[in-house]
Amino acid sequence: xxxxxxxxxxxxxxGDADLAVKLALEALDRKYPPLEVIENGFVKGIRExxxxxxxxxxxxxxxxxxxxxxxxxxxxxxxxxxKGARPExxxxxxxxxxxxxxxxxxxxxVATMLSANGFEISDLGADVPAARFVDEAxxxxxxxxxxxxxxxxxxxxxKRVVEELAKRSLKGKVRVMVGGAPxxxxxxxxxGADGYAGDAVAxxxxxxxxxxxx
Ligand code: B12
Numbered sequence: 001x002x003x004x005x006x007x008x009x010x011x012x013x014x015g016d017a018d019l020a021v022k023l024a025l026e027a028l029d030r031k032y033p034p035l036e037v038i039e040n041g042f043v044k045g046i047r048e049x050x051x052x053x054x055x056x057x058x059x060x061x062x063x064x065x066x067x068x069x070x071x072x073x074x075x076x077x078x079x080x081x082x083k084g085a086r087p088e089x090x091x092x093x094x095x096x097x098x099x100x101x102x103x104x105x106x107x108x109x110v111a112t113m114l115s116a117n118g119f120e121i122s123d124l125g126a127d128v129p130a131a132r133f134v135d136e137a138x139x140x141x142x143x144x145x146x147x148x149x150x151x152x153x154x155x156x157x158x159k160r161v162v163e164e165l166a167k168r169s170l171k172g173k174v175r176v177m178v179g180g181a182p183x184x185x186x187x188x189x190x191x192g193a194d195g196y197a198g199d200a201v202a203x204x205x206x207x208x209x210x211x212x213x214x
Pocket of ligand 1: 180201
């Protein structure tokens with residue numbers, strides 16, 4: 001299993017989307033736990049790509065190729081995350097990546113895990129204006145808005161969502177959770193959000209506690 005996970009990591013590092021898809025299919029075939037393959041295989045690869053890019057060892061085209069390999073593998077593995085009996089709805093969550101930010105891999109993983117745990121999801125995608133989150137929450141009667149931000153330059157948009165809720169007298173009624181690399185518990189407190197989670201599993205626990213679910 002360790003060697004297999006290392007191959008998954010390598011496929012993303014090398015930006016080899018065909019290999020990533022082949023390994024993802026093989027993981028399903030071998031009945032490996034999909035979340036472990038994602039987190040300890042492919043995600044490790046994309047984080048390493050980011051680190052190498054930051055230190056100047058990799059260039060943007062390689063970052064894009066790594067992300068493409070990661071996304072293609074996720075497309076294969078995600079349906080397996082949601083398998084099993086669907087419990088009754090644990091609540092409705094509106095999720096998206098904030099305006100100006102096109103990073104959607106982590107957001108999509110959080111959405112998939114929430115859905116697999118019984119939450120109804122409105123996934124607005126990436127580059128979503130603050131007001132759009134609130135419009136959708138109002139339209140669907142959602143109990144929670146989950147906002148992803150991967151850039152220090154876009155995370156302030158999460159604050160705008162909280163402000164928009166306050167403007168419409170919905171603050172406290174619709175809970176807000178934030179996540180993404182530059183976010184933290186402290187940031188969530190600072191902007192008046194209800195919570196922060198660092199990964200998709202923690203996001204499920206947080207949503208359950210915010211929405212009084214199981
Ligand atoms: C892949 C990637 C890209 C891809 C994105 C593809 C896509 N469709 O998503 C591409 C190549 C397009 C890209 C572009 C850019 N990127 Co980029 N990218 C990354 C990289 C390497 C990985 C992100 C990722 O997918 N991680 C894997 C997922 C699974 O992890 P995650 O996103 O952290 O999500 C997990 C948790 O954070 C949490 N979570 C996430 N969202 C949420 C939401 C909620 C509510 C909760 C509770 C939890 C939660 O759960 C997730 C699952 O466990 C990061 C490096 C890094 N370490 O994050 C840089 C990084 C985010 N990028 C960076 C930059 C600068 C850019 C560009 C500006 C580059 C450029 N010059 O053009 C552009 C931005 C374009 C834009 N306007 O958005 C910087 C940001 C620096 C900063 N301080 O702001 C980083 C940190 C790289 C670096 N080290 O410098 N990027």
